Amino acid sequence: MEAELQGYLQSITQKLKLDPTTNQEVVLELQTHLEEKVKELEQEGLTYREALSRAVQDLGHPDLIAKDMYSVHSRGSWWDILLATLPHLLLASLFALHLWTRYILVAVLIIVVTIVALRAWKQGRPKWAYTWLGYSIAGPALSWLLSLAALAYGAYSFLTTGALPFSTPIFILLVAYVPFSLWIMGRVVIKVVKQDWLLASLTALPFPFLTSWILFLNWQGGIFADHAPKFQETDGDRAMVFLALAITTAVFMKVGHRFLKIGLLTAATGVLIIVTMAAIPFSFGLLTVTLIAIASVAFMLSPALLQSRLNKPEPSYIPRDSVEEGTTNWSPNER
Amino acid sequence: MYHKELLKGNTETLLLFLLTEKPMYGYQIVKEIENRSQGYFQFKEGTLYPALHRLAKAGWVDGIWGEASTGAPRRYYSITAKGEGVLKERLQEWERFSSAVNSIMLAEAQ
Numbered sequence: 001m002e003a004e005l006q007g008y009l010q011s012i013t014q015k016l017k018l019d020p021t022t023n024q025e026v027v028l029e030l031q032t033h034l035e036e037k038v039k040e041l042e043q044e045g046l047t048y049r050e051a052l053s054r055a056v057q058d059l060g061h062p063d064l065i066a067k068d069m070y071s072v073h074s075r076g077s078w079w080d081i082l083l084a085t086l087p088h089l090l091l092a093s094l095f096a097l098h099l100w101t102r103y104i105l106v107a108v109l110i111i112v113v114t115i116v117a118l119r120a121w122k123q124g125r126p127k128w129a130y131t132w133l134g135y136s137i138a139g140p141a142l143s144w145l146l147s148l149a150a151l152a153y154g155a156y157s158f159l160t161t162g163a164l165p166f167s168t169p170i171f172i173l174l175v176a177y178v179p180f181s182l183w184i185m186g187r188v189v190i191k192v193v194k195q196d197w198l199l200a201s202l203t204a205l206p207f208p209f210l211t212s213w214i215l216f217l218n219w220q221g222g223i224f225a226d227h228a229p230k231f232q233e234t235d236g237d238r239a240m241v242f243l244a245l246a247i248t249t250a251v252f253m254k255v256g257h258r259f260l261k262i263g264l265l266t267a268a269t270g271v272l273i274i275v276t277m278a279a280i281p282f283s284f285g286l287l288t289v290t291l292i293a294i295a296s297v298a299f300m301l302s303p304a305l306l307q308s309r310l311n312k313p314e315p316s317y318i319p320r321d322s323v324e325e326g327t328t329n330w331s332p333n334e335r
Numbered sequence: 336m337y338h339k340e341l342l343k344g345n346t347e348t349l350l351l352f353l354l355t356e357k358p359m360y361g362y363q364i365v366k367e368i369e370n371r372s373q374g375y376f377q378f379k380e381g382t383l384y385p386a387l388h389r390l391a392k393a394g395w396v397d398g399i400w401g402e403a404s405t406g407a408p409r410r411y412y413s414i415t416a417k418g419e420g421v422l423k424e425r426l427q428e429w430e431r432f433s434s435a436v437n438s439i440m441l442a443e444a445q
Contacts, residue, residue, distance in 0.1 A: 029384060029410050032403070033362045060381025068385035072392060 005034060008056055014311065015066035017196035018073050019125045026069055034059065067258075074261075076127045076253035083128035084253060087113055087135045088206070088246035096239035110139050130192070131249055134203040137188050141207065142214055144181040147174045149218075193307045200303035201265050202252060208269060208296040209241055212276050237279035241272055248272075262301075269300045346386050347395075348429065349376075351414055351422040354396055358413035361387065387412055395421055 009027050016023050034055050041051035059065070076084065090109065094100045114136035120129035150166075151174050157165045164171055192200040248268040252261050273296045277289050284292075353359065353367055364387075365378050390396040395418030403409045414422070 025410075026384070026388075028408060029361060032360075032407050032409055033380070033384075035407065036362050036403075058380050060379060065381045065384070068382065069388065072385050072388045075392075 005031075005038075005052060005056075008034075008062060012062040012066050015062060016069055017066075017198070018070065019127075019195070021124050022073050026073075030059065030065070070258065071256035074127075074258075075256050080127045081250045081253050083126075084131045085246040085249050086128075087131050088242050088249060091135070091206070092239045092242035092246065095235045095242065098235050100235075110136070114139075125195075127253060130199050130203045131205070133188065133192070134206055137185055137203075138206065138210055140181040140184045142210060144178060144185065145211065146214070146218075147178050147181070150174055151178060189303070189306070190310065193303050194310055197303035197307035198258065198261055198265075200306075201300045202249065204300060204303070205245055205249065205265065205269070206242070208273050208299060209238075209245070209276055212273070212280075212292075213238065216280055234279055234281070237275075241276055241279075244268070244272055244275075265300055266297050270297050345429075346382070347390060348422065348425045350386060350390060351395060351418055351425070354412055354414040355419065355422065358399075358411040360409045360411050364412075390418065394418075 009031055012030065013023055013027050016026060018026070034052070037055040037058070038048065038051040041054055042048060046054065094106070094109075100106060113132055117129060117132035117136040120126055120132060151171075154164050154166065154171055154174070157163065189200060189203075192203055245268070248264060252264055255261055255264065270293050273293050274289055277284055277292065349368065350364065353364060359367065361380075361383055365380055365383060368376050368378050387396065387398065391398045391412070394415060396412045396414055398410045398412050401409055401411050
């Protein structure tokens with residue numbers, strides 16, 4: 001019997017998708033409510049099973065409670081929004097002021113962002129921490145991508161010419177770095193996805209844009225090429241894109257409904273990646289633009305798939321087909 | 336159904352009003368509302384907690400964990416000064432609203 005109460009509470013826990021502290025508090029409050037009501041109903045002469053069934057029915061379906069609670073707690077305060085948009089705004093200003101070629105400044109900023117993200121993560125995962133987390137894993141993620149590209153290029157050269165294009169120690173370092181950076185990213189991503197895949201998508205929001213930018217730089221002759229004056233004209237467009245990411249993040253945090261949040265991230269990614277590609281001084285075909293936009297949107301939605309693989313299936317005795325807005329029809333006897 | 340709509344629009348005010356008397360926990364609030372309305376308002380309990388949390392987030396009530404006599408943890412809600420200000424405004428609005436409605440709908444009876 002106790003297991004049925006736990007099952008009900010557990011299914012709420014799984015659906016809340018809030019930070020661990022809030023999750024725990026919400027569930028504890030509901031648990032004491034149910035226990036108290038069950039005790040009272042038992043005193044009125046009901047068996048434990050009947051009492052629990054009544055109490056749970058009166059409280060309502062886990063989906064409805066979780067949805068309402070999510071809508072209350074997933075909204076950020078203005079303070080959360082200010083902090084959450086800060087990394088996007090910072091990068092937008094780096095582009096606007098043409099400061100991104102000052103690599104020491106950029107390195108210092110990445111370190112600061114990483115430290116802030118780690119501290120925030122340890123202190124109860126505030127809502128604003130996810131954008132900071134995104135930029136702090138951008139370093140490992142992009143260097144992983146570049147290392148992988150370098151390795152592929154090395155392997156290709158070795159197969160065609162029989163010699164490596166760079167020294168063997170560098171090759172060994174690259175071979176070691178690729179799984180290492182992947183491991184760091186994997187750990188972070190899995191932790192975020194376990195709470196809520198949508199937060200993982202918010203974390204990953206700058207990635208399609210950072211990737212397109214790095215690829216663009218590479219195509220123009222590499223990150224360390226002498227490009228400052230040459231690229232100044234596209235800096236303004238890029239600043240606007242990251243400003244748009246800041247606005248998207250702010251709206252995401254003020255909206256309470258999950259479907260609106262998902263729609264917002266999807267639409268913003270699709271539109272902004274097209275804008276980004278239009279800003280690059282190279283004419284892509286319509287098909288290429290469409291394919292890249294679809295790939296970016298798929299990337300933003302991919303954490304949802306990962307979550308469904310990570311989380312165990314829900315307890316089978318929760319009837320899934322009887323969810324109806326405004327009704328409270330869950331009962332542990334309805335097996 | 337009509338009274339459900341009415342209750343929906345006034346849940347927050349009812350909660351704030353109840354909490355002016357003394358700090359209460361969720362289940363206690365459910366019972367108070369049912370008793371005082373003589374069973375007219377059957378509060379859908381699942382909507383109570385999100386409503387209380389919304390009030391707490393707005394800073395109109397405080398939710399503080401305490402203990403029941405059995406030792407079980409309980410969250411007691413109490414109204415804040417900000418909440419009292421909101422309640423005052425809402426009660427004035429309610430008075431104006433209900434007297435306006437009455438003066439139209441109950442005009443014949445007078």
